[in-house]
Amino acid sequence: MTLTITKSGRQAARGAPPARWRGRKAQGWLYAAPTAVIVGVLFLAPLVLVGWMSLNRWPLLGPAAFNAPDNYTKIASNPLFVDAVLFTLKYTAITTVLLSAVALGLALLVQERRPGVGFFRTAFFLPGAVGFAAAALLFYGMLNPDFGPVDPMLQALGITSEPVKWIGTPNMALFSTIMLVLWRFAGFNMLILLTGLQAIPVEVYEAARSDGANRWQIFTRITLPLLRPTLALMLILSVTGSLLAFDQFFIFTNGGPDNSTVSMVMVVYRDAFFRFDLGGAAALSVVLLVGLVGLNTLMMRRLR
């Protein structure tokens, strides 16, 4: 089969200018057309629409009316949003530090190709294959004092004497959510770091070792600097993901107790679907969008 193709191919090549180059541009567009339609209709159009919506009083039902810049000026007097910004920033800072530390620790533990290491890599990543919503519901049941195993285990070990209020106080709710996020995302970030670690040539380590460097020196002088681009990527993904947190607070803590765990995206959702104010939600979206794109650009410049 392959042989015949090659043979007749040579024959044709000697003849007229190859028909294959005719209409090449039009054909290229034809193959790219589905991409262009999807990107145009479902990405660029909503991007324009969100800007337009933010300039209008836009109820969930009923006609829209231009009211710029009301949707923006009222953001500052939206106490729920102001609190949500502070809370989300705090959550992002803690989560990013812990997640990076745990992921780096895991990656270093399983970076060498030894027998059995594959099992541990899979074990650490497996929670990442489970959906975040499912993971949040899993923790919701696991930490329930009557149904879950955690409180009975802690009590049997004598660590606690009564059920822990896992999501009953603001600080505990934040703590429990971060445990959930670490469980779900540590393996994912470990995998990102592993790709970076494996790109470091073995010879570099060998040279350092023969120069008498100890393990700590190798880690701080070689591994960390060479891992910098990968660490930066992980940091950017973690910061962006945390600033957009929704599932964990909507499902697991439901914003409580007393609205202490309401994230920024939750306010957008509440404005849109509980207060039926799509214009206000669009203005918040634009603020988040501009803020995050700016932050991402800044981080990429600084960290890479």
Added chain:
Amino acid sequence: MSRHLTLGALAVLFLFPLVWSGYASLEDPSNYLEMASYGEGVGTYAANSVLVSALTVGGTLVVSALGGYAFARFDFPGKNLLFLATLAILMVPYATILIPLYVLLGYLGLQNSLVGLSLVFVMFQLPFALFMMRNAFEGIPRELEEAALVDGCGTFRAFSRILLHAVRPALVTVGLFAFLASWNDFFAPLILLNDGSSFTLPVAVVSMTQGTFGAIDYGMLQAGVMVMAIPCLILFIVLQRHYVRGFMSGALRG
């Protein structure tokens, strides 16, 4: 030795919640039966999820394979602009364009529609998928395609008969990512679907915690978690290599 103890303890810590959830759901097997009559019935929700995942995986594969071929092999006006616009999807936070998408799908008559939801998922998958497919097509020697072309095949026949076979591993990676994303996503269906009978599994199972249809049944909830998790766990374990390739490709970097 201490390294093995650390690894072992960590593995227990990471696997314990999954094992517990499976155990808790099976402790009383009627949990699964109860789910069958929860709300519209778990069968409806599962069928919705299967449909959305199938449409998303199929749509992503078709669009990104055609697009990847275009970007790898053709020159056309606006090529770079379109590629940048597609990658820009990664820069724009997912959550911030769902509100306008909700309104826009209304204009298109696709509000509360599983097809509309799938199209949105295809869009979100596109930067990663297109990047993967373009690289995969670029990795194929041009001779393979030229031979077919001068043999009288049109570019589409060369594409569908020969090139698609050569990029199969990349297609598996793209399909796997598309499946995991669409099967598991909670936020997009929460916003874009508003009728109980069109809910996908994550939205339906989360509604179990809100007592929409009665008091919270924790056993049934874990059965719901398992129904969502098991397909992903199996697919991930079977296709692990293809998943890791997605990380290695650098496509995450955008």
